[in-house]
Amino acid sequence: MPTEPDADVRLDFPLADGVARRGDAERAGILDAPGFGKHFTDHMARAVWTPDGWGEDAVVAHAPLVLSPAAAVLHYAQEIFEGLKAYRHEDGSVWAFRPEANARRFARSARRLALPVLPESAFLRSIEQLVAADLDWVPTGGENSLYLRPFMFASESFLGVRPAKEVTYLCIASPAGAYFGDGEIQPVSIWLSQEYTRAAPGGTGAAKCGGNYAASLQAQAEAAAHGCDQVAFLDAVESRWVEELGGMNLFFVLDDGTLVTPELTGTILEGVTRTSVLQIARDLGHEVEERRVDVAEWRDGCASGRVREVFACGTAAVVTPVGALVEPGSRAVPGDGGTGEVTAAIRRRLTDVQLGRAEDVHGWMHRLV
Numbered sequence: 582m583p584t585e586p587d588a589d590v591r592l593d594f595p596l597a598d599g600v601a602r603r604g605d606a607e608r609a610g611i612l613d614a615p616g617f618g619k620h621f622t623d624h625m626a627r628a629v630w631t632p633d634g635w636g637e638d639a640v641v642a643h644a645p646l647v648l649s650p651a652a653a654v655l656h657y658a659q660e661i662f663e664g665l666k667a668y669r670h671e672d673g674s675v676w677a678f679r680p681e682a683n684a685r686r687f688a689r690s691a692r693r694l695a696l697p698v699l700p701e702s703a704f705l706r707s708i709e710q711l712v713a714a715d716l717d718w719v720p721t722g723g724e725n726s727l728y729l730r731p732f733m734f735a736s737e738s739f740l741g742v743r744p745a746k747e748v749t750y751l752c753i754a755s756p757a758g759a760y761f762g763d764g765e766i767q768p769v770s771i772w773l774s775q776e777y778t779r780a781a782p783g784g785t786g787a788a789k790c791g792g793n794y795a796a797s798l799q800a801q802a803e804a805a806a807h808g809c810d811q812v813a814f815l816d817a818v819e820s821r822w823v824e825e826l827g828g829m830n831l832f833f834v835l836d837d838g839t840l841v842t843p844e845l846t847g848t849i850l851e852g853v854t855r856t857s858v859l860q861i862a863r864d865l866g867h868e869v870e871e872r873r874v875d876v877a878e879w880r881d882g883c884a885s886g887r888v889r890e891v892f893a894c895g896t897a898a899v900v901t902p903v904g905a906l907v908e909p910g911s912r913a914v915p916g917d918g919g920t921g922e923v924t925a926a927i928r929r930r931l932t933d934v935q936l937g938r939a940e941d942v943h944g945w946m947h948r949l950v
């Protein structure tokens with residue numbers, strides 16, 4: 582399979598000439614209240630793969646695509662994506678948080694979806710070039726950031742079922758406000774999916790692919806119908822072991838200060854935030870355990886006081902306290918239902934590193950500009 586990176590492939594993503602830029606006033610208006618995923622910058626990075634290798638790399642105008650209605654992605658969902666943020670520090674420099682980890686995960690996802698591997702150097706270069714072109718779009722202040730969305734899909738016009746022979750890589754960028762706005766962090770409520778699972782052994786649960794999200798939407802709608810913010814999935818075999826939310830990993834803080842997160846068994850997405858939280862928890866002196874978590878441990882632990890705090894984590898929402906676990910006829914709330922101390926301390930340390938307010942002792946920040 583022609584999916585391994587060519588060792589000497591060199592993609593530079595040069596900036597195309599003559600891309601129109603929106604004016605200062607329009608941009609300032611957007612950056613004033615960016616929301617999430619609604620507004621996009623002036624440019625995007627692009628490269629195209631064929632069996633001859635990668636090419637056509639450039640930073641071009643962010644504009645609608647011309648795509649064949651027979652493009653394989655529209656029929657068979659051969660697609661993967663990433664999500665990471667660029668932060669502007671007080672001195673004006675711009676940094677990404679652990680983008681090498683996203684590049685490696687992008688490569689793992691590509692292998693699972695039979696897509697070509699974009700070399701790590703090319704992934705990083707595309708981000709550097711895009712952010713340099715759209716530097717004025719990196720917000721300042723608070724927890725604002727520029728959300729980066731690299732993705733890759735089967736653009737070949739062909740209805741046969743096999744790995745595509747033309748694949749398009751794009752990276753778009755979207756200014757993002759703090760997830761919780763200016764208000765206080767609010768715990769989210771979680772619906773325990775009764776009928777639907779997210780990932781089965783041997784499936785694509787460990788890959789970051791759009792198909793996983795398509796399969797989670799009905800469960801998310803069910804959560805909303807029950808008045809919940811998010812849905813949690815159990816394992817597909819025994820319907821017993823806690824896996825994760827639709828797009829966030831889960832952590833439990835026990836009464837002795839130990840942090841527990843479900844172990845990676847191939848059906849859970851390995852979050853960069855999850856890995857970072859494990860390290861920060863150790864740095865703050867907590868014991869950490871990656872192991873199976875029975876949903877009864879969550880439910881009963883709230884009642885007994887053994888589970889003191891629950892939180893979810895991911896790039897978009899960083900660290901989010903979890904309030905109620907809602908099931909038909911039951912509602913389990915850890916602690917007093919507010920934001921726990923450990924959750925708040927881990928969230929603060931992580932955002933302080935990302936925003937340049939705390940020393941980056943693990944070398945997680947990658948300077949872009």
Ligand SMILES: *Cc1c(COP(=O)(O)O)cnc(C)c1O
Nearest residue numbers: 828829830850852853854895896
């Ligand atoms: C992206 C994602 C996460 C969080 O990963 P981060 O790298 O921390 O943003 C968790 N679960 C799923 C299913 C995801 O797609």
